[in-house]
Amino acid sequence: MAIIMESTQHVSVMLDEVMAYLHPQSGGLYIDGTLGGGGHTAEILARSAPDGKVLGIDTDRLALARVEKRLPEYVANGRLILAHGNFVDMARIVQETGFGDGQGVQGVLLDLGFSSDQMDTPERGFSFSVDGPLDMRLNQDLLMTAADLVNTASEHELADIIWRYAEEKRSRQIARRIVREREREPIMHTARLAAICAAGVYQKPGTIHPATRTFQALRIAVNHELERLASALPQIEAVLSTQNKSDGGGRGTGRMAIIAFHSLEDRIVKEFLRREATDCICPPRIPVCVCGHKARLRILTNRPVVPGEQEIARNPRARSAKLRVAEAIATA
Numbered sequence: 658m659a660i661i662m663e664s665t666q667h668v669s670v671m672l673d674e675v676m677a678y679l680h681p682q683s684g685g686l687y688i689d690g691t692l693g694g695g696g697h698t699a700e701i702l703a704r705s706a707p708d709g710k711v712l713g714i715d716t717d718r719l720a721l722a723r724v725e726k727r728l729p730e731y732v733a734n735g736r737l738i739l740a741h742g743n744f745v746d747m748a749r750i751v752q753e754t755g756f757g758d759g760q761g762v763q764g765v766l767l768d769l770g771f772s773s774d775q776m777d778t779p780e781r782g783f784s785f786s787v788d789g790p791l792d793m794r795l796n797q798d799l800l801m802t803a804a805d806l807v808n809t810a811s812e813h814e815l816a817d818i819i820w821r822y823a824e825e826k827r828s829r830q831i832a833r834r835i836v837r838e839r840e841r842e843p844i845m846h847t848a849r850l851a852a853i854c855a856a857g858v859y860q861k862p863g864t865i866h867p868a869t870r871t872f873q874a875l876r877i878a879v880n881h882e883l884e885r886l887a888s889a890l891p892q893i894e895a896v897l898s899t900q901n902k903s904d905g906g907g908r909g910t911g912r913m914a915i916i917a918f919h920s921l922e923d924r925i926v927k928e929f930l931r932r933e934a935t936d937c938i939c940p941p942r943i944p945v946c947v948c949g950h951k952a953r954l955r956i957l958t959n960r961p962v963v964p965g966e967q968e969i970a971r972n973p974r975a976r977s978a979k980l981r982v983a984e985a986i987a988t989a
Contacts (some may be wrong), residue, residue, distance in 0.1 A: 668694075668696070668971070668972045668974075668975075669693075669694070669696030669697050669700070669768070670768060670770060670916055670964065670968075670972070670974075670975045670978045671916065671962065671964055671968070671975070671978060671980050672696060672697065672700055674962050674980055675697060675766060675914055675916070675980065676700055676701070676704060678912060678914050678957060678958075678980075678982040679701065679763075679764040679766065679912055679914055680764075680912075681700075681701045681702075681704040681705040681709055681763075681764065682704075682705055682709065682763070683705055683706065683707060683708055683709055684705075684708055684709060685705050685709045685710075685762075685763040685764065686709070686710050686712075686756065686757045686760075686761075686762040686763055686898075687701050687705065687709065687710070687711045687712070687762060687763060687764040687765070687766070688711070688712045688713075688714065688747065688751070688756070688762055688764070688765045688766070688896070689701070689711055689712070689713045689714065689766050689768075690714050690744035690747055690765060690766065690767045690889070690893070691714070691715065691744060691766070691767050691768045691769065692713040692714060692715035692720055692721065692724055692739070693715065693720055693768060694720070694723065694724070694727075695713070695720075695723070695724035695727050695728060697766055697768060698711050698713050698724065698728070698737065699727070699728060701764070701766075702728070702731050702736055702737060708736070709736065710735070710736050710737070710738070710756070711731075711736065711737050711738070712738045712740060712750070712751065712754060712756045712762075713737060713738065713739050713740065714740045714741075714742055714743075714744055714747065714750055715739075715741065715742075716741070716742060716743045716744075716795045716796040716880075717795050717796065717797075718741055718796075718797065721739050721741055724737075724739065725739060738754055738756060740753075740754060743796065743885055744767060744885070744889045744893075745885035745886075745888045745889045745892075747765075747889060747892045747893060747896065748892040748895060748896065751896055757896075760898065761896065761897060761898025761899065761911055761985075762896055762897060762898060762911050763898055763910075763911050763912070764911060764912050764913075764914070765893045765896065765897065765911070765912075765913045765914070766913075766914045766915075766916075767886075767889070767893070767913075767914075767915045767916065768916045769882075769886070769915070769916060769917050769918055769922050770916065770918045770974070770978065781793070781794075783872070783876060784847065784872075785847040785848060785850070785851035785866070785868055785872060787847075788846055788847055788848035789846065789847050790802075790804070790845065790846060790847075791803045791804040791807060791844065791845055791846055791847055791850060792804070793872075793875060793876045793879045793880070794879060794880065795880045796880070799879070799880070801879060802879065803875045803876070803879050804843070804844065804845050806818075806875060806878060806879060807835060807839065807844050807850065807875065808839050808843050808844060808845075811836075812832045812833055812835075812836045813832075815828075815831075815832035815835055815836070816828045816829045816831075816832035816833075818874050818875065818878045819831055819832060819870070819871050819874045819875075820874075821874070822873065822874035822877040822878060822883070822921065823870035823871065823873045823874035823877075824870070824920075825870040825871060825874065827858075827867075831853070831854050831871055834853050834854075834856065835850075835853055838853050847872075850868065850871075850872075851866070851868040851872070854867055854868035854871045854872075855867040855868055873919065877921075882922070883921055883922065883925060886922060886925050886926070887925050887929075890915075890925070890926070890929045891929075893913045894913065894933060894953060894954065894985065896911075897910070897911030897912070897913060897984075897985035898910055898911040898985065899911070899985045899986065899987040910984050910985050910986065910987075911984065911985045912957070912982060912983065912984045912985070913954075913982065913983055913984075913985075914980060914981075914982045915980070915981050915982075916978050916979070916980050917961075917978070917979050917981070918977050918978055918979075919977065923961065923979050923981070926981050927961075927981065930954060930956050930981060930983050931956070933952065933953050933954040933983070934952050934954045934955060934956045934983065935950070935952055936950065936951055936952050937950060938950045952986065953985060953986060954983040954984065954985060954986065955983060955984050955985075955986050956981075956982075956983045957982040957983055957984060958980065958981050958982045958983075961979035961980055961981050962979070962980040962981075962982075963978065963979055963980070964976065964978055
């Protein structure tokens with residue numbers, strides 16, 4: 658039986674910056690699509706008192722259980738609604754929970770990083786700092802683990818995954834070595850895989866471990882992270898409120914805040930925001946617009962917001978975080 662920790666080790670990234678952009682207010686409706694340790698959600702609830710609400714979604718049942726134990730008063734009074742699922746199913750979850758009754762929400766947050774609770778639990782298999790089973794599933798209901806992928810994928814498939822999802826220059830070499838080693842004995846633990854990835858590589862002081870990118874690639878592949886992010890962004894846009902307070906009604910236009918931790922995620926977010934903030938997306942060779950596309954978002958961060966030096970000193974895992982924010986605009 659899994660042990661559920663009542664406390665969380667996770668430190669929320671760019672908490673003040675996220676709050677400044679989402680600007681939680683009384684009566685507002687907010688969605689935390691990656692609940693994690695609940696730090697962002699707890700702050701939103703505090704700042705939107707006395708009647709702001711948050712729909713907290715997470716694919717990790719253990720994370721939901723920890724937050725329920727951490728914030729029981731908000732669950733009891735109905736201000737925090739917890740839902741098990743992936744943010745790629747946000748539209749369905751919003752409909753099934755009746756959150757907001759279709760009136761649109763004022764803020765949606767995705768923090769795409771992994772929580773310290775997940776990374777520092779050896780049984781989850783996300784980290785190679787302590788040996789554990791090669792799992793890497795965010796959602797324990799998923800059938801395929803990292804061990805399944807490592808021990809069944811072809812050498813070509815492994816090399817492609819490691820290059821595509823981590824841009825690891827040694828992808829072919831690592832894939833070849835994995836296939837050779839698994840023929841001797843299946844690769845079932847993080848320490849052995851890390852050793853295979855690092856074999857024959859001199860690690861310069863101050864550089865990342867030679868297995869870091871391979872672990873990132875396998876984690877992304879197991880959880881289908883990039884595909885789900887690309888599918889979720891239009892759903893986030895769809896649930897945002899387009900009602901401006903100056904119109905005399907509603908609680909204001911909705912904002913989406915996305916925190917990415919590596920270039921592939923950030924690229925997907927950046928390209929989506931740019932496209933949805935543009936009226937015409939026809940190819941340049943077409944002289945007259947035929948797409949009929951109208952901008953539905955206004956970008957609020959021309960460049961991504963990054964953590965300050967003090968935050969990175971307190972929480973080194975925040976160093977690669979990038980925050981992008983946009984707000985919904987009504988279309989004619």
